[in-house]
Amino acid sequence: xxxxxxxxxxxxxxxxxxxxxxxxxxxxxxxxxxxxxxxxxxxxxxxxxxxxxxxxxxxxxxxxxxxxxxxxxxxxxxxxxxxxxxxxxxxxxxxxxxxxxxxxxxxxxxxxxxxxxxxxxxxxxxxxxxxxxxxxxxxxxxxxxxxxxxxxxxxxxxxxxxxxxxxxxxxxxxxxxxxxxxxxxxxxxxxxxxxxxxxxxxxxxxxxxxxxxxxxxxxxxxxxxxxxxxxxxxxxxxxxxxxxxxxxxxxxxxxxxxxxxxxxxxxxxxxxxxxxxxxxxxxxxxxxxxxxxxxxxxxxxxxxxxxxxxxxxxxxxxxxxxxxxxxxxxxxxxxxxxxxxxxxxxxxxxxxxxxxxxxxxxxxxxxxxxxxxxxxxxxxxxxxxxxxxxxxxxxxxxxxxxxxxxxxxxxxxxxxxxxxxxxxxxxxxxxxxxxxxxxxxxxxxxxxxxxxxxxxxxxxxxxxxxxxxxxxxxxxxxxxxxxxxxxxxxxxxxxxxxxxxxxxxxxxxxxxxxxxxxxxxxxxxxxxxxxxxxxx
Numbered sequence: 030x031x032x033x034x035x036x037x038x039x040x041x042x043x044x045x046x047x048x049x050x051x052x053x054x055x056x057x058x059x060x061x062x063x064x065x066x067x068x069x070x071x072x073x074x075x076x077x078x079x080x081x082x083x084x085x086x087x088x089x090x091x092x093x094x095x096x097x098x099x100x101x102x103x104x105x106x107x108x109x110x111x112x113x114x115x116x117x118x119x120x121x122x123x124x125x126x127x128x129x130x131x132x133x134x135x136x137x138x139x140x141x142x143x144x145x146x147x148x149x150x151x152x153x154x155x156x157x158x159x160x161x162x163x164x165x166x167x168x169x170x171x172x173x174x175x176x177x178x179x180x181x182x183x184x185x186x187x188x189x190x191x192x193x194x195x196x197x198x199x200x201x202x203x204x205x206x207x208x209x210x211x212x213x214x215x216x217x218x219x220x221x222x223x224x225x226x227x228x229x230x231x232x233x234x235x236x237x238x239x240x241x242x243x244x245x246x247x248x249x250x251x252x253x254x255x256x257x258x259x260x261x262x263x264x265x266x267x268x269x270x271x272x273x274x275x276x277x278x279x280x281x282x283x284x285x286x287x288x289x290x291x292x293x294x295x296x297x298x299x300x301x302x303x304x305x306x307x308x309x310x311x312x313x314x315x316x317x318x319x320x321x322x323x324x325x326x327x328x329x330x331x332x333x334x335x336x337x338x339x340x341x342x343x344x345x346x347x348x349x350x351x352x353x354x355x356x357x358x359x360x361x362x363x364x365x366x367x368x369x370x371x372x373x374x375x376x377x378x379x380x381x382x383x384x385x386x387x388x389x390x391x392x393x394x395x396x397x398x399x400x401x402x403x404x405x406x407x408x409x410x411x412x413x414x415x416x417x418x419x420x421x422x423x424x425x426x427x428x429x430x431x432x433x434x435x436x437x438x439x440x441x442x443x444x445x446x447x448x449x450x451x452x453x454x455x456x457x458x459x460x461x462x463x464x465x466x467x468x469x470x471x472x473x474x475x476x477x478x479x480x481x482x483x484x485x486x487x488x489x490x491x492x493x494x495x496x497x498x499x500x501x502x503x504x505x506x507x508x509x510x511x512x513x514x515x516x517x518x519x520x521x522x523x524x525x526x527x528x529x530x531x532x533x534x535x536x537x538x539x540x541x542x543x544x545x546x547x548x549x550x551x552x553x554x555x556x557x558x559x560x561x562x563x564x565x
Contacts, residue, residue, distance in 0.1 A: 181200060246401045
């Protein structure tokens with residue numbers, strides 16, 4: 030990391046704070062993908078800096094374990110009080126690895142910082158070891174005197190006989206006269222620390238997700254206008270999430286190319302143009318959780334008995350959406366950013382046959398519902414685009430840039446292509462505009478804290494990190510990665526309709542078939558003739 034070279038071995042010193050004589054520079058330590066956060070919190074405690082409690086990491090719930098959450102609740106009032114009386118900020122002296130605290134160092138795992146302002150002294154102490162340790166503080170050698178308080182237990186103690194639990198935290202304060210607010214802090218801490226910190230569980234597991242029911246409209250007796258019939262198919266559905274972070278296990282990949290083959294620096298490396306995910310264990314709940322998955326994960330594979338169903342040949346256009354508005358009188362709950370690229374309530378001249386965008390998930394659902402349809406599942410969308418031979422693109426297994434709209438790398442406004450203008454990219458079922466036109470809404474997943482929608486197909490707008498603006502080189506390109514392969518997808522965190530609308534996201538609808546599978550998953554319960562069981 031850029032703070033210290035020994036962050037994971039010893040507490041390490043915050044260089045930015047150390048170079049500021051009075052410690053006014055306030056670092057906020059962040060380890061957003063850590064399942065065990067005590068390393069970073071011990072670093073913050075030792076250095077008298079802040080900790081960023083980032084749990085919702087771009088829609089993935091990286092929650093605190095019970096122990097880490099309780100530790101942060103106890104640390105926060107101590108940190109706030111020590112900073113407020115100018116000991117960990119605005120100090121006269123900061124002595125990391127305070128030698129008066131002994132025994133200390135690697136042999137015991139005890140490390141302490143001394144903070145001094147006038148006659149007031151404090152020590153922030155961590156136990157990096159796996160067992161409880163006893164130690165003492167020689168306050169006279171540190172030129173500190175007065176009464177001595179344990180800020181965590183909320184009591185006055187002797188500095189010559191102290192103990193600290195394994196992987197624990199402690200803070201001590203010494204002064205001839207107590208600083209303002211001490212008694213209130215001690216009372217608070219006595220309540221907070223009644224139960225030993227080590228009795229809280231350190232166990233961590235990803236937050237389980239549920240796939241939302243898209244609804245099951247009444248079946249259509251024949252293919253509605255502009256729709257294509259997809260026959261009942263025994264389909265091997267395989268797809269991988271394109272999220273940059275969160276771990277990507279190449280051994281679980283089935284040819285999507287989602288995991289980075291190595292390190293790279295952007296801009297400059299070809300990997301920056303078609304982003305990949307940082308390699309690592311896929312055990313943090315990245316992406317989504319289909320019903321056959323034991324937990325949220327990046328890669329999904331299942332044999333499904335899907336169809337028949339009808340699907341729009343192409344994405345919904347601006348003219349089609351304008352016609353819908355005139356007949357349905359639909360009004361969004363929150364109109365912010367609704368159809369942002371229209372003029373005076375109508376598509377701009379020449380845009381009528383381009384995909385409708387700047388619509389939220391709910392806007393899209395209501396459109397489909399009005400016509401007796403629904404949004405497709407990701408596996409229905411993929412079957413319609415891919416066929417049954419597992420190809421990576423609608424036309425085959427090799428990318429052919431001439432078959433899709435030109436990629437737009439920059440600009441402030443997305444230049445949407447017209448639909449049905451790249452028919453050489455049609456699927457074996459004659460479904461059009463599945464790759465490189467607009468992202469398309471499919472399945473929605475939620476957990477108690479977050480909600481996200483799987484999008485397929487990619488937009489023609491794919492900005493990349495450029496050297497044309499003053500930015501330091503980065504180990505990756507964090508723009509929303511494309512998913513041009515049919516075995517790829519991405520996920521949009523849903524927050525509010527006004528925020529969820531974008532100029533790169535559109536949709537198409539699905540209609541029910543009289544012989545179609547029942548909801549909410551719209552797959553058949555069956556055992557195939559070859560003896561292979563298909564999921565329901």
